[in-house]
Amino acid sequence: xxxxxxxxxxxxxxxxxxxxxxxxxxxxxxxxxxxxxxxxxxxxxxxxxxxxxxxxxxxxxxxxxxxxxxxxxxxxxxxxxxxxxxxxxxxxxxxxxxxxxxxxxxxxxxxxxxxxxxxxxxxxxxxxxxxxxxxxxxxxxxxxxxxxxxxxxxxxxxxxxxxxxxxxxxxxxxxxxxxxxxxxxxxxxxxxxxxxxxxxxxxxxxxxxxxxxxxxxxxxxxxxxxxxxxxxxxxxxxxxxxxxxxxxxxxxxxxxxxxxxxxxxxxxxxxxxxxxxxxxxxxxxxxxxxxxxxxxxxxxxxxxxxxxxxxxxxxxxxxxxxxxxxxxxxxxxxxxxxxxxxxxxxxxxxxxxxxxxxxxxxxxxxxxxxxxxxxxxxxxxxxxxxxxxxxxxxxxxxxxxxxxxxx
Numbered sequence: 001x002x003x004x005x006x007x008x009x010x011x012x013x014x015x016x017x018x019x020x021x022x023x024x025x026x027x028x029x030x031x032x033x034x035x036x037x038x039x040x041x042x043x044x045x046x047x048x049x050x051x052x053x054x055x056x057x058x059x060x061x062x063x064x065x066x067x068x069x070x071x072x073x074x075x076x077x078x079x080x081x082x083x084x085x086x087x088x089x090x091x092x093x094x095x096x097x098x099x100x101x102x103x104x105x106x107x108x109x110x111x112x113x114x115x116x117x118x119x120x121x122x123x124x125x126x127x128x129x130x131x132x133x134x135x136x137x138x139x140x141x142x143x144x145x146x147x148x149x150x151x152x153x154x155x156x157x158x159x160x161x162x163x164x165x166x167x168x169x170x171x172x173x174x175x176x177x178x179x180x181x182x183x184x185x186x187x188x189x190x191x192x193x194x195x196x197x198x199x200x201x202x203x204x205x206x207x208x209x210x211x212x213x214x215x216x217x218x219x220x221x222x223x224x225x226x227x228x229x230x231x232x233x234x235x236x237x238x239x240x241x242x243x244x245x246x247x248x249x250x251x252x253x254x255x256x257x258x259x260x261x262x263x264x265x266x267x268x269x270x271x272x273x274x275x276x277x278x279x280x281x282x283x284x285x286x287x288x289x290x291x292x293x294x295x296x297x298x299x300x301x302x303x304x305x306x307x308x309x310x311x312x313x314x315x316x317x318x319x320x321x322x323x324x325x326x327x328x329x330x331x332x333x334x335x336x337x338x339x340x341x342x343x344x345x346x347x348x349x350x351x352x353x354x355x356x357x358x359x360x361x362x363x364x365x366x367x368x369x370x371x372x373x374x375x376x377x378x379x380x381x382x383x384x385x386x387x388x389x390x391x392x393x394x395x396x397x398x399x400x401x402x403x404x405x406x407x
Contacts, residue, residue: 003394003397003398004398006364006367006368006394007394007395007398007399009361009364010041010357010364010368010391010394013353013356013357013360013361014037014038014041014353017349017352017353017356018034018037018038018349018353020090021083021086021087021090021091021349021352022082022083022086022087022090023037023083023349028072028078029072029073029075029078029080029342030083031072032068032069032072032073033080033083033342033345033346033349035051035052035054035055035069036048036051036069036073036343036346037346037349037350037353038051038054039051039052039054040327040346040347040350041350041353041354041388041391042054042391042392042395043392043395044326044327044328044388044389044392045327045328045331046327046328046329046331046332046343046346046347047328047331047332047333048066048069048070048073048333049062049066051069052065052066052069054399070334070339073334073336073338073339073342073343074334074335074336074338074339075338076336076338080338080341080342080345083345084341084345085185085188085189087345087348087349087352088160088161088185088186088188088189088348089188089189090352091149091158091159091160091189091348091352091355092149092160092186092189092190092191092193093191094149094151094355094359095149095160095190095191095193095194096151096193096194097193097194098194098195098217098301099149099150099151099152099193099194099195100149100150100152100194100195100197100309100312100315101147101148101149101150101160101186101190101194101195101196101197102147102148102150102197102198102312102313102314102315102316102319103145103146103147103148103186103196103197103198103202103316104145104146104148104198104199104201104313104316104317104320105143105144105145105146105201106143106144106146106320107122107123107125107141107142107143107144108122108141108142108143108144108164108329108330108332109122109123109124109125109139109140109141109330110139110140110141110142110330111124111137111139111140111141113140113141115335116140116334116335116336116337116340117335117336117337118142118166118168118169118337119140119141119142119166119168120140120141120142120143120166120167120168121138121139121140121141122138122139122140122141122142122143123136123137123138123139124136124137124138124139124141142164142165142166142340143164143165143166143175143178144162144163144164144165144344145161145162145163145165145178145179145182146159146161146162146163146316146319146320147159147160147161147182147186147196148160148315148316148319149194149355150312150315151355152312154358154359154362155382155383156355156358156359156383156384157315157318157319157322157355157382157384158351158352158354158355158384159319159347159348159351159352160186160189160190160348161182161185161186161189161348162344162345162347162348163178163181163182163185163344164337164340164341164344165178166337169337176204176206176207179202179206179207179210180206180207180210183207183210183211183214183215184210184214187214187215192214192215192216194217195217195218195219195296195309196211196215196217196218196219197218197219197309197310197312197313198218198219198220198221198313199220199221199313200220200221200222200223202220203220203221203222203223203226205264205265208220208262208270209264209265211294212262212270212271212294215294216294216295217294217295217296218293218294218295219291219292219293219296219306219309219310220291220292220293221289221290221291221292221310222238222275222290222291222292223238224237224238224239224287224290225237225238225239226238226292227263228241228260228261228262228263228275229260229261229262229263229269230244230258230260231258231259231260235263238275238290238292239290241258241260241275242275242277242288242290244258245257245258245275245277246277246279246288251279252302252303252304253302253303253304253305253307254278254279254280254303254304254307255276255277255278255279255303255304255306255307256276256277256279256303257274257275257276257277257297257303258274258275258277259272259273259274259275260272260273260274260275260292261273262292271294273292273293273294274292274293274294274296274297275290275291275292275293276290276291276292276293276297276303276306276307277289277290277291278307289307289310291306291307291310293306296309315382318381318382319351322382322384322385322388323347323351326385326388326389327347327350327388329344329347351384354384354387354388355384357387358383358387365383365387367390368386368387368390368391368394369383369386369387369390370386370390371389371390371393371394372385372386372387372388372389372390372391372392372393
């Protein structure tokens with residue numbers, strides 16, 4: 001692979017991706033966002049110094065460029081939500097009817113932060129506490145609800161939405177309210193396509209109410225005590241219905257299904273949903289896996305496919321590990337909360353570019369994977385790991401003065 005030719009192709013495709021995502025390179029905030037997206041892609045870092053270093057190496061000019069970027073990112077007079085809607089809609093346009101969307105919340109821990117706005121307490125899962133035999137400590141930081149698109153064909157993993165929230169925000173009502181707003185944004189971006197896969201953290205009446213209103217197909221893992229209306233109209237817990245289904249329903253694909261309904265406010269009930277219970281047991285308690293599904297059973301999708309879809313929920317963990325280990329998202333140095341929102345939008349845009357690269361130019365993507373040798377011995381690692389390292393190695397070969405040490 002010619003390094004110069006490959007760099008030119010990557011730069012050209014990145015410019016097209018930014019334009020389609022709503023960044024037209026206009027002066028002001030749009031220019032800063034485009035520079036930060038390029039900095040993330042080429043340097044694998046969210047720090048403004050690394051993004052600014054690509055345009056200037058002189059120390060004085062670099063300091064001015066960093067200040068300019070910081071001022072624009074924290075400018076509250078400019079509305080960035082229209083750009084986020086355009087970005088989400090563009091990346092959501094690639095979601096197929098049965099493509100999987102893993103939804104999960106994570107923490108951005110900032111244990112040494114002192115001047116960042118609206119921080120709350122989150123767990124520090126960096127591993128330092130575990131190494132000392134201690135529980136994960138509570139440190140300052142932020143919560144982020146993420147939605148990650150997984151295309152089985154091509155093994156393409158990309159973020160669709162990264163929505164931060166904090167209990168100390170002036171407009172904060174509840175975590176359920178933040179999740180509901182993010183779910184409506186995600187539904188508008190994807191047009192209702194895709195299958196949302198969520199863990200037991202979404203087993204809440206408020207979340208189920210939103211899912212029933214905004215999304216046609218989803219899979220949620222249930223808690224044992226979730227009240228459900230069974231086929232005979234009686235109200236029992238999900239655990240009791242699971243045991244009855246295992247005793248009375250025919251096994252297919254190492255699981256059984258049972259038609260149930262969710263009780264809603266005001267004595268109302270939901271449409272017919274399906275409880276999928278595995279015939280094998282999980283964990284130390286040896287409990288079956290209980291999944292509540294909508295829009296899948298009876299639509300050319302069986303128990304085996306539902307189990308496999310839920311297993312792909314771990315792609316959310318792959319995406320979070322990718323952002324933490326390769327792009328160092330937790331090292332952001334913005335002080336204002338609005339700058340954090342915009343930085344996470346740039347991370348979403350940069351992740352979508354890697355997916356675009358795999359879809360539009362698979363030959364170049366394969367070359368970049370071979371260039372980035374990270375995790376080649378592990379078959380389960382998704383291609384974006386190696387692609388990100390390959391682009392960084394390409395930048396080091398072609399333009400070393402602009403790269404890159406975490407400042």
